[in-house]
Amino acid sequence: MKTIGIVTDGMSKLEYFLNENIESIFMDKVKINNYYFKNLKSNQLIRDDVILVMLDDRALKIKKYVDDTKKIIKINRSIKQKEIYKLFSLPEGIDALVVNDNMQTTLETISNLYSIGINHLNFIPYNKDKEYKDIRVAITPGESSLVPDYIDEIIDLGHRYIDSSTFIQIMAKLKIDDRDITRRLIKYSDEVVSLESGINSTYKKLSIKNEELDSIINLSNIGMVLISTKGEIIICNDSLKRILDIEYDVVGKNIHELESKNIVDIFTIDEASDEVIKFKNKYINVNKYTIDSFGKNTGIYFCIQEITYIKKLEQNLSKKLRDKGQIARYNFEDIKTNSISLKNTKELAKKISKSDYTVLITGESGTGKELMAQSIHNESLRRNQPFIAINCAAMPENLLESELFGYEEGAFTGALKGGKKGLFEQAHNGTIFLDEIGDMPMYLQTKLLRVIQENQVMRVGGESIIDIDVRIIAATNRNLLSMIECEKFRSDLYYRINVLPISIPPLRERKEDIIMMLKYFMKRKIEISEDVKRVMESYDWPGNIRELKNTAMYIDIMSSGDRVELYDLPHNFINIKKDYSKEIKILKEKVSIEKIIRVMEIIKEYNLLNKSIGRNYIVNELHDQGYTISEGEVRTILSVAKVYNKKSNLQED
Numbered sequence: 282m283k284t285i286g287i288v289t290d291g292m293s294k295l296e297y298f299l300n301e302n303i304e305s306i307f308m309d310k311v312k313i314n315n316y317y318f319k320n321l322k323s324n325q326l327i328r329d330d331v332i333l334v335m336l337d338d339r340a341l342k343i344k345k346y347v348d349d350t351k352k353i354i355k356i357n358r359s360i361k362q363k364e365i366y367k368l369f370s371l372p373e374g375i376d377a378l379v380v381n382d383n384m385q386t387t388l389e390t391i392s393n394l395y396s397i398g399i400n401h402l403n404f405i406p407y408n409k410d411k412e413y414k415d416i417r418v419a420i421t422p423g424e425s426s427l428v429p430d431y432i433d434e435i436i437d438l439g440h441r442y443i444d445s446s447t448f449i450q451i452m453a454k455l456k457i458d459d460r461d462i463t464r465r466l467i468k469y470s471d472e473v474v475s476l477e478s479g480i481n482s483t484y485k486k487l488s489i490k491n492e493e494l495d496s497i498i499n500l501s502n503i504g505m506v507l508i509s510t511k512g513e514i515i516i517c518n519d520s521l522k523r524i525l526d527i528e529y530d531v532v533g534k535n536i537h538e539l540e541s542k543n544i545v546d547i548f549t550i551d552e553a554s555d556e557v558i559k560f561k562n563k564y565i566n567v568n569k570y571t572i573d574s575f576g577k578n579t580g581i582y583f584c585i586q587e588i589t590y591i592k593k594l595e596q597n598l599s600k601k602l603r604d605k606g607q608i609a610r611y612n613f614e615d616i617k618t619n620s621i622s623l624k625n626t627k628e629l630a631k632k633i634s635k636s637d638y639t640v641l642i643t644g645e646s647g648t649g650k651e652l653m654a655q656s657i658h659n660e661s662l663r664r665n666q667p668f669i670a671i672n673c674a675a676m677p678e679n680l681l682e683s684e685l686f687g688y689e690e691g692a693f694t695g696a697l698k699g700g701k702k703g704l705f706e707q708a709h710n711g712t713i714f715l716d717e718i719g720d721m722p723m724y725l726q727t728k729l730l731r732v733i734q735e736n737q738v739m740r741v742g743g744e745s746i747i748d749i750d751v752r753i754i755a756a757t758n759r760n761l762l763s764m765i766e767c768e769k770f771r772s773d774l775y776y777r778i779n780v781l782p783i784s785i786p787p788l789r790e791r792k793e794d795i796i797m798m799l800k801y802f803m804k805r806k807i808e809i810s811e812d813v814k815r816v817m818e819s820y821d822w823p824g825n826i827r828e829l830k831n832t833a834m835y836i837d838i839m840s841s842g843d844r845v846e847l848y849d850l851p852h853n854f855i856n857i858k859k860d861y862s863k864e865i866k867i868l869k870e871k872v873s874i875e876k877i878i879r880v881m882e883i884i885k886e887y888n889l890l891n892k893s894i895g896r897n898y899i900v901n902e903l904h905d906q907g908y909t910i911s912e913g914e915v916r917t918i919l920s921v922a923k924v925y926n927k928k929s930n931l932q933e934d
């Protein structure tokens with residue numbers, strides 16, 4: 282244990298007072314030894330860690346009795362705050378006799394009073410050989426018995442307490458860094474007027490900051506330990522102790538003194554950058570950093586996390602992002618295909634992923650455009666950043682604008698307090714997927730073009746410009762070129778987004794995928810009859826993979842045998858016995874939609890009346906309505922319509 286030696290002239294009340302004063306701060310953390318000048322032997326050496334004396338001349342006198350003069354500290358004393366107030370009751374400018382046991386301590390007391398700011402009185406040092414008849418008041422620090430009788434009023438300030446600056450010096454010399462001692466000293470410095478208020482307040486501020494830092498470090502779930510170059514543990518937080526199952530105090534210990542060899546192994550590891558280490562029955566992630574101060578290595582810092590904790594964080598984060606639709610779940614491996622053309626598209630997309638250019642994915646609805654966009658994001662360098670998807674067709678125009686670009690507080694009625702970040706801001710450093718871009722209104726297209734050109738957004742109702750770094754992937758099932766012709770899509774935006782085009786073929790153009798994917802999506806792995814295969818391959822698949830996925834789900838529920846038969850299929854497949862794709866194509870190309878609708882309306886009317894009609898009748902009926910239609914056109918329409926309406930009363934004449 283560290284020791285403090287107190288050297289006084291002889292046994293006195295003062296000696297007890299100092300002992301108590303020191304013990305009130307250090308408690309049982311130090312041992313106090315008392316010495317008296319008059320008893321010191323000529324060859325005696327005081328070896329305490331700190332040696333305290335009361336006066337400057339005693340500091341000189343003690344030199345020859347100590348093994349190291351650097352240990353000597355002269356005690357500075359000050360007055361308790363509450364005693365000082367007594368002095369303020371004295372009128373300004375009056376003479377006050379200051380009485381202490383000798384001239385040196387008397388002058389010291391006067392100097393103390395001045396340095397703590399008592400300067401409204403005229404202090405007269407007491408000399409016992411003189412008489413002070415005109416003086417009415419005496420001030421004394423606990424020596425009232427020495428005040429001459431003729432003085433009317435005595436203000437006894439009580440014994441002077443050790444100044445907190447002296448305690449700071451003692452702590453520094455003893456190399457004591459103890460939270461409890463610091464706390465007691467801070468409280469003490471509030472009671473005893475400080476002579477060195479500058480040092481004290483800095484010390485106080487630093488100590489409070491230390492406390493705050495300590496609390497913050499201990500609140501962290503990450504295990505932290507700071508070790509000096511000599512291997513001494515300087516800081517160790519509660520999480521580190523919990524993670525490494527340490528149940529004793531390690532601060533101040535050398536790492537080689539630690540009880541567990543496993544822990545010593547971790548702290549003596551050469552290098553660790555996200556190193557996963559098995560510790561007892563758990564896995565921990567270890568990172569080691571060297572601390573440099575002014576270019577000099579001053580220690581090492583370990584940051585240790587439990588893998589289960591990291592996993593939990595990851596799960597929480599991805600759940601949050603998923604809830605908000607901000608995560609890309611799919612990769613290129615999720616894009617199943619046997620088709621050469623889609624395989625080539627996949628390869629192209631993989632190459633494109635690595636760049637930061639804008640991508641335009643075209644393809645019919647349900648062909649996998651979003652799947653492709655997510656895969657590109659997950660293959661890119663932005664994979665750990667947000668992936669924000671928005672369907673431009675699914676939102677009213679003004680909402681789409683504020684969703685994309687955000688808004689400032691008060692931008693419109695109902696705007697949130699503090700405004701709102703737009704999706705471009707949310708996607709910062711990541712990717713934004715603008716689905717159905719063909720449905721974006723023209724004025725937003727203009728705004729989007731500016732964002733792409735300048736990499737900056739301005740919130741609705743805002744004036745400041747926000748820099749963003751976002752990769753754009755756009756998708757559409759529309760023919761943007763013909764939209765440009767009809768002035769429904771800006772050509773400059775088209776060329777900006779069509780930097781890297783990807784086109785996904787519809788399912789009917791990759792028949793080799795149909796049965797493979799049907800099996801892939803079906804949960805019940807059962808045989809598929811040849812009839813079903815034929816029907817599926819001749820079907821048009823307007824909803825592409827999404828429709829195929831739904832069909833697989835339907836079959837899963839409906840089929841009960843060990844083979845999928847025609848009657849297990851949804852009703853839209855059942856009537857197809859023949860490949861009508863040729864007719865549908867002709868129908869689309871040759872007959873105007875208006876004529877088809879007219880023909881269908883006539884058929885519907887006659888169906889309701891339960892009457893049969895022939896081609897000729899339809900030609901004439903339409904003629905009466907002002908349309909010119911040939912019998913051939915009517916035949917095309919009827920042959921297709923029959924497929925979808927088995928029960929119709931159409932005559933095939």
Ligand SMILES: Nc1ncnc2c1ncn2[C@@H]1O[C@H](COP(=O)(O)OP(=O)(O)OP(=O)(O)O)[C@@H](O)[C@H]1O
Binds near residue numbers: 616617645647716827
């Ligand atoms: N090649 C594929 N392999 C596996 N699943 C696919 C494939 N293509 C699409 N899918 C699945 O089909 C569904 C529709 O895909 P997706 O939403 O990506 O299509 P889309 O073209 O973006 O549709 P829309 O135009 O309607 O927005 C999704 O469930 C997707 O996972």
